[in-house]
Amino acid sequence: MKLSLRTACLLIACCTTPLMHAAAVEVSLAVPAEDDYTRGTQALDQQRWQDAITSFDRVVEAKGKKADAALYWKAYALNKLGRDELVSSTCSQLQTSFASSSWNKDCAALTVARGASTAEARADRDSRRSTVGSDADLKALALNSLLNRDPAQALPLVRNILTGNNSPELKQRALTMLAQNSSPDAQALVRDVATGKVAPEEQKQAIRMMGVFQGKRANDTLAEIYRSSNDRSIKRTVISSLFISGDAPRMVDLARNEKDLSLKHDIVAQLALMKDKAATDYMMELLK
Numbered sequence: 001m002k003l004s005l006r007t008a009c010l011l012i013a014c015c016t017t018p019l020m021h022a023a024a025v026e027v028s029l030a031v032p033a034e035d036d037y038t039r040g041t042q043a044l045d046q047q048r049w050q051d052a053i054t055s056f057d058r059v060v061e062a063k064g065k066k067a068d069a070a071l072y073w074k075a076y077a078l079n080k081l082g083r084d085e086l087v088s089s090t091c092s093q094l095q096t097s098f099a100s101s102s103w104n105k106d107c108a109a110l111t112v113a114r115g116a117s118t119a120e121a122r123a124d125r126d127s128r129r130s131t132v133g134s135d136a137d138l139k140a141l142a143l144n145s146l147l148n149r150d151p152a153q154a155l156p157l158v159r160n161i162l163t164g165n166n167s168p169e170l171k172q173r174a175l176t177m178l179a180q181n182s183s184p185d186a187q188a189l190v191r192d193v194a195t196g197k198v199a200p201e202e203q204k205q206a207i208r209m210m211g212v213f214q215g216k217r218a219n220d221t222l223a224e225i226y227r228s229s230n231d232r233s234i235k236r237t238v239i240s241s242l243f244i245s246g247d248a249p250r251m252v253d254l255a256r257n258e259k260d261l262s263l264k265h266d267i268v269a270q271l272a273l274m275k276d277k278a279a280t281d282y283m284m285e286l287l288k
Helices: 005-015 036-045 049-062 067-080 084-097 103-113 119-129 135-149 151-163 168-180 184-194 200-228 232-245 248-257 261-271 277-287
Strands: none
Touching (some): 049 067, 084 168, 084 200, 151 168, 200 248, 248 261
């Protein structure tokens, strides 16, 4: 019998900062060796952060009973990698998909612990603090309901919110809900925002959302955004999203063709964290 990963994190947190549920002490028993959730927690134990993210992504995609916990642990691994903005996006996904989950408090603690340094983190914090029944809260609830029932009717409203004079909080929540909607028209609108055709001030947020919610399905679009943009901050956001989806071959291709040494350094730094043959081969190539 051994202490579970969650218990170990709690004990560590007691000596540093209270990020975890104080009452969540438990003992792990035998679990199926092939379970994705188990593989994810084992990767965390071994500090293989990217492997953990990959395993927890599979749990979330399967929509199993541990999907909410998997989202938290994914955010935890991202936090260990220093991916502040993606921690916020993943916690936002957890809050939107599992509003009543106790893991939301843990995710909130992660965001606060990182200093809430990004605009997305601030919007996420404001969302949690907003008074129930506020104008933004009511609009978000109504929009979410309409998106689930009739996306075709809701999408023009989402577009108006994103392009109109609305609060950053409402725009962020609308974009999060849009990114989670699987209808082709909803995904097309997310791509339009990510490519800067609609609401260009939300472009980086849309790129992050594509990486978090769509994974490798979004990578053709993300790679095209990278190649066509002259904005370093946009390119770096794309690099982060490709990293989260674990698309090492695509990142290697971008690195080989990147003339800007600063951006190339950013790609290589991310590849160095990935346990992927394409990444390893490229490291060897650079050393020749």
